[in-house]
Amino acid sequence: MEKLRRFTDKVVVITGASRGIGRGMALRFASEGARLVVSANEARVHEVAEEARGLGGEAVSVLCDVTNKPEVEALYAQALEAFGRVDVSIQNAGVITIAKIEEMTEDEWDKVMAVNTKGVFLCCQAAARIMIRQRAGRLINTASGQAREGFIYTPHYAASKMGVVGITQSLAKELAPLGITVNAICPGIIDTDMWQYNDRAWGKLLGDYQPGELMAEWVQGIPMQRAGKPEDVAGLVAFLASEDAAYITGQTINVDGGLIMS
Amino acid sequence: MRLEGKLAIVTGAAAGIGKAIALALADEGADVAIADIQDAKAQATAGEIMDKGRRALAIHCDVSDSAQVDAMVQQVAQEWGGLHILVNNAAVIQPGLFWELSDEDWHKIIRTNLNSVFFCSRAAAKVMIPQGQGGRIISMSSIHATLSEPSAGPYTAAKGGIEAFSRTMATELAPYKILVNCIAPGATYSELTIPMYTEAVKKSLFERVPLKEIAQPEWIAAGVVFLASDDARYITGQVLTIDGGYVMDGSLPGAKYWTE
Numbered sequence: 001m002e003k004l005r006r007f008t009d010k011v012v013v014i015t016g017a018s019r020g021i022g023r024g025m026a027l028r029f030a031s032e033g034a035r036l037v038v039s040a041n042e043a044r045v046h047e048v049a050e051e052a053r054g055l056g057g058e059a060v061s062v063l064c065d066v067t068n069k070p071e072v073e074a075l076y077a078q079a080l081e082a083f084g085r086v087d088v089s090i091q092n093a094g095v096i097t098i099a100k101i102e103e104m105t106e107d108e109w110d111k112v113m114a115v116n117t118k119g120v121f122l123c124c125q126a127a128a129r130i131m132i133r134q135r136a137g138r139l140i141n142t143a144s145g146q147a148r149e150g151f152i153y154t155p156h157y158a159a160s161k162m163g164v165v166g167i168t169q170s171l172a173k174e175l176a177p178l179g180i181t182v183n184a185i186c187p188g189i190i191d192t193d194m195w196q197y198n199d200r201a202w203g204k205l206l207g208d209y210q211p212g213e214l215m216a217e218w219v220q221g222i223p224m225q226r227a228g229k230p231e232d233v234a235g236l237v238a239f240l241a242s243e244d245a246a247y248i249t250g251q252t253i254n255v256d257g258g259l260i261m262s
Numbered sequence: 263m264r265l266e267g268k269l270a271i272v273t274g275a276a277a278g279i280g281k282a283i284a285l286a287l288a289d290e291g292a293d294v295a296i297a298d299i300q301d302a303k304a305q306a307t308a309g310e311i312m313d314k315g316r317r318a319l320a321i322h323c324d325v326s327d328s329a330q331v332d333a334m335v336q337q338v339a340q341e342w343g344g345l346h347i348l349v350n351n352a353a354v355i356q357p358g359l360f361w362e363l364s365d366e367d368w369h370k371i372i373r374t375n376l377n378s379v380f381f382c383s384r385a386a387a388k389v390m391i392p393q394g395q396g397g398r399i400i401s402m403s404s405i406h407a408t409l410s411e412p413s414a415g416p417y418t419a420a421k422g423g424i425e426a427f428s429r430t431m432a433t434e435l436a437p438y439k440i441l442v443n444c445i446a447p448g449a450t451y452s453e454l455t456i457p458m459y460t461e462a463v464k465k466s467l468f469e470r471v472p473l474k475e476i477a478q479p480e481w482i483a484a485g486v487v488f489l490a491s492d493d494a495r496y497i498t499g500q501v502l503t504i505d506g507g508y509v510m511d512g513s514l515p516g517a518k519y520w521t522e
Contacts (some may be wrong), residue, residue, distance in 0.1 A: 004264070169510040176472030176507055223436030228496045235493030244484035247477050250510035254500050258436055261429040261499030 006242050008033035011083040013076070015066055015123055016093030018045040020192035021142065024230025025090060025237050030057030032238065037079040037086075039064045040093065058083075066093045066119030076126040085134060088241045089127035091120040091164075092142040096194060098153045098201035109156045116160035120167055124182075128171070131180045138241050139175070139182040141168050143252060147186050148260045153205055161186075165252050172250030181249035183240050188256020189218060190228040224257030264491040266291035269342050271335065273325050273382060274352030276303035278452035279402065282479035283349055283486045285310060290487055292347065293317035295338045297331075297382075299324050317342065325352045325378035335385035344393050347490050348386040350379045350401035350424070353417075355454055360415035371416035376423045383431055387440065396439030398490045401428055403444040403501060405509045421446075425501055432499030441498040443489050448505025450477040473506030 012029045016022040018040035026038050030052035036059040038048050049061035060082045064075040079086050095115045097108045120141050131137025143164040145151075150158030165184050172182040189195060195215060203209030209217075219227050236255045239245055254262055265287060275284040276298035284294045288311040296319065298304040304320035311318035319341065323334040339345055353375045356367045383399050390397035406414050407421035425444050432442035449455070449467055459467075459476060468474040485504045488494055503509060 165511075172507050172510065173472050177474070181473075181507075223433045223498060224439075224496065225437065232496035235491075235495070236497065239488045239493055244481075244488060247473060247475070247481045247506050248485070248502075248504050249473060249507040251503050252511065253497075253502065255496050257496050258432050258498040261432065262501070 003031070004238075005033045006238070007088075009035060010087040010241075011035045011037065011079065011085050012088040012090065012241070013037040013039065013079050013086055013127065014090045014092055015039045015064065015075075015119070016142070017048055018042050020194055021187060021190060021230045021233050022090075022092045023048050023051075024234045025092065026052050026059070027055060028231065028234035028238050029088075029241075030055040030059065033057065035083050036060070037062060037075070037082065039075050041065045066091075066123055067114040069122055072119075072122040072126050075123075076130060080130065086127055086130045086137065088138045088140065089123060089131075090140045090142070090237065091123045093119055094142060094144070094194075096154065096157050096198065098198065098205065100153060100205065101155065104156065112156040113160050113163075116157070117163040117167070120164050124167065124171055128175060128180065131175070132178050135179045137180040139171065139180065140237055140240050141182070141184040143168070143184040143186045145186050145188045145254065145256055145260050147184070147252065148254065148262055153202065168252065169250050176249055181246065183245075183248060183250070184252040185233065185236055185240070186252060186254040186256065186260070186262075187233050188228060188254065188259040189215065189222065190230065190233060192230065195227070222257040222259045226257060228255065228257060263291040264487065264493075265347070268292040268346040268490070269338065269344050270347035270349065270490075271295045271297060271338055271345065271382070271386070272349040272351055273297045273323070273378065275349075276300040276307055276320075278454060279447065279450060279479045279482050280349075280351040281307050282483040283351060285314075286480065286483035286487050287347065287349075287490065288314045288316045288318070290491075291316070293342060295319040295321060295334075295342075297321050297323035297325060297334050298352070325382060326373035328377075328381040331378070331381040332385050335382070335389060339389045344395070345386055345389045345397070346395065347398045348382060348400070349486060350382050350399070352378055353402065353420075353454070355414075355417055357413040358415075359413055363416065368416045371420055375417065375420035376427075379424050379427060383442075387431075387435060390440050391435075391438050394438075396441070399428075399431060399435070399440065399442045400486055400489050401442075401444050403446040405446050405448045405503065405505050407446060407501075408509050408512075429499045436498060441489075441494065443494070443498060444501040445482060445485050445489065446501050446503040446505065446509075447477060447482045448503070448508040450479060450482055452479055471506040471508045475506055477504065477506065
């Protein structure tokens with residue numbers, strides 16, 4: 001199969017790009033010729049930029065805490081300084097904790113809402129300012145299966161991800177006249193470090209599960225009988241960022257092997 | 263060339279959105295069989311596919327008739343040796359306030375738009391399952407599965423039925439790596455719809471469509487190509503809405519263009 005190269009010279013900003021789905025997205029865009037600005041709040045993101053360059057893309061890496069407005073503004077200022085424009089911005093940074101309601105702390109609630117929802121808002125705002133001047137752009141927000149249905153012991157995470165869908169739909173309406181589309185993706189159970197934590201944390205609360213056992217049990221419930229890989233998610237995101245998706249906006253699309261059918 | 267070597271059937275592909283889908287699949291390297299009742303137009307579309315260097319078949323098939331559907335799918339499977347992609351696109355419309363519709367008005371829509379999805383998908387699954395190479399079944403729904411459009415009663419019932427049935431098919435076929443999804447187009451230029459889009463209707467429509475355009479059929483076809491491609495390998499049981507932002511999960515009342 002001929003390789004796709006749809007993003008030559010397109011500038012793509014990705015938050016939460018140091019590992020997991022974000023890293024998978026970065027590598028996919030790099031392989032399609034994009035100029036990447038990869039960001040995270042850990043130094044590991046610099047390695048991802050190296051990997052991207054190894055695939056033939058251009059990449060800069062920027063440390064950024066998406067809950068911090070000046071840092072977010074600096075991220076997008078650096079994107080402009082490096083590449084002069086932002087064509088696609090993927091608000092992917094996200095965190096999770098898992099706890100019973102009697103034990104969940106205010107800090108846990110605040111942190112998850114700050115990263116997962118406020119962080120999406122701050123990054124969309126900074127990206128939108130640039131894209132409005134360009135009269136062109138794509139915003140893609142990583143929601144979750146929990147934007148469709150809340151899982152147990154994560155009321156904060158479910159609220160945060162349903163909030164991402166609200167942001168997506170509202171901004172899609174606001175930015176459509178300016179040539180900007182806004183969509184969200186809902187990954188299901190994806191083989192990442194986050195799910196290693198999820199497996200152990202849910203496992204401890206739901207029974208006598210050894211590491212790996214809970215996730216394996218939940219994967220049995222997926223029609224496609226397997227967890228997803230970051231590459232599986234990246235394929236959908238690449239489509240949404242492409243010319244082929246220019247008439248798609250305000251949508252929320254599940255990429256989850258049929259775990260949740262919407 | 264994301265679909266090189268794939269064998270596809272598109273129903274209702276003689277014209278309109280179906281034709282755009284057939285041509286787009288061919289552009290990506292698939293051989294495409296057209297199942298339609300408009301024979302001359304189907305032949306012409308087949309000719310365009312062959313001009314692209316792909317194989318094509320134009321098969322007369324009334325998709326509301328299960329015997330014709332079985333024969334059509336058998337013909338493709340035998341002549342080409344298999345089947346990888348089915349696109350259920352054939353549809354008809356019948357506007358009218360529901361209490362003024364006849365029995366036959368209802369049956370015509372359900373037969374052609376919904377029964378056809380069962381008949382074609384059943385026949386396709388029977389080829390794809392033993393073939394053991396996975397597959398794709400992509401059915402055309404519509405924003406009317408969600409929008410409550412006056413005068414579109416049987417059509418919305420059929421499209422809603424297609425979406426629900428696709429979820430069941432997705433669950434049953436997942437073990438065979440046959441992925442089943444729907445596309446829900448919004449306002450789109452096609453043979454069926456061009457007469458509807460008067461200036462007054464467009465004005466009303468654009469108040470509700472953030473991207474303020476009516477889709478070209480090629481934009482819908484691009485979504486079908488994505489769902490048929492390897493990049494959609496972890497997506498099943500879903501509805502991909504391509505509508506310029508008209509419907510975002512809600513069922514807001516739509517522009518009244520079926521009756522104007």
